Amino acid sequence: MSKSLEIESKSMLSKGDYKTLISAYKNIKKYKQINYYISSKEMMEKVKNYGLRIRQIGHFFELTLKVSEEVGKTEITQDIAGIFLTNLLYFGKFPDGEVKDYLVKNKVCDITKLQFIGMLKTIRKDIDFNGSKISIDKSKYNDTVDYEIECESSSPEKAEKDLKIFLEKYGISYQKSEHNKLARFLNTLN
Numbered sequence: 001m002s003k004s005l006e007i008e009s010k011s012m013l014s015k016g017d018y019k020t021l022i023s024a025y026k027n028i029k030k031y032k033q034i035n036y037y038i039s040s041k042e043m044m045e046k047v048k049n050y051g052l053r054i055r056q057i058g059h060f061f062e063l064t065l066k067v068s069e070e071v072g073k074t075e076i077t078q079d080i081a082g083i084f085l086t087n088l089l090y091f092g093k094f095p096d097g098e099v100k101d102y103l104v105k106n107k108v109c110d111i112t113k114l115q116f117i118g119m120l121k122t123i124r125k126d127i128d129f130n131g132s133k134i135s136i137d138k139s140k141y142n143d144t145v146d147y148e149i150e151c152e153s154s155s156p157e158k159a160e161k162d163l164k165i166f167l168e169k170y171g172i173s174y175q176k177s178e179h180n181k182l183a184r185f186l187n188t189l190n
Contacts, residue, residue, distance in 0.1 A: 005096075007072035008152040009159035010177035013136075017172045020145035021136050024170065028125050032059045035120045036085060037182060040113040044186070050108055051182045052099075061085055065099045069155060076102055089116045118142065120185050121140050132162040139181060142188040148177060 013021070022030075036054040043050060051066040061084070064077045078097045087093040094100055094111045100145075103111055120141040127134040132153035139146050151163035164174045179187070 002075075002077050004075050004077075005069065005076050006066070006152065007073045007154065007156055007159055009156065009163045009165060010148055010150045010151050010180070011167065012147055012175045012177050013147035013172070017149060017170075018136065018138060020170055020172070021149070022125065025125055025127060025136070028127060030125045031057060033122050033124060034183065035122070036089065037117050037119065037185060038088065038114050040109050040115065040116050041111065043053050043109040052090070052103075052114070053182070054080065056082075058084070063095060063097070063099050065102060067102075078181060088114075102164070118185060118189070120181055122181075129166055130162050134163070134166055139184075140186045141181075144184075144188050148181075183187065 017161050034056045036056070038052045038054065040173065043052065049068045050066070054061055054063050059082065061080050061082055063080050063084070064075055067074045067076070076099055078095075078099055080095050080097075084095040088095065088105050092112070092115060094114055100111060103109060118141065120139055122139045124139050127136070131150070132151050135150045135152070137148045137150065149163065149167070151159045151160055151166065153159035160174075172179045
């Protein structure tokens with residue numbers, strides 16, 4: 001289990017800008033991650049405060065609860081076996097551990113009503129830049145494809161500054177993402 005504070009700045013990209021960046025970093029290996037989103041009617045009402053997912057990268061699975069803070073988001077993450085994904089998706093059985101304990105203790109939602117609501121697939125490249133981590137993403141969900149760049153850093157100001165400098169280097173304008181991946185995914189459900 002790990003608990004960390006995620007501080008990032010994000011910008012949407014056009015398909016052309018995405019291609020420019022991907023070709024500039026063609027020597028950096030890309031990888032695929034799949035987010036399986038879990039929610040309930042009760043939790044959907046709190047979507048700005050909480051996000052719950054199982055992320056799969058290869059044969060590795062982790063369960064993550066994101067909790068909005070005044071600055072950034074606290075991420076509570078625990079490694080799980082693939083069988084827990086199956087149990088949750090098909091049988092509604094939520095895995096024991098720190099994420100479940102937090103949800104119950106803080107009365108976030110009734111865990112017996114949590115269910116799989118869909119998945120989002122991302123092809124990602126990570127780049128170290130000026131002490132920050134830049135991620136270039138192409139995401140597919142429902143009938144939607146979008147392109148985004150994220151900069152994770154030690155403060156909101158540094159994340160935004162480094163992202164702007166990085167984009168400027170390629171003549172790409174910063175277009176702050178108003179919605180995270182989960183919110184964009186949820187918008188396609190309505």
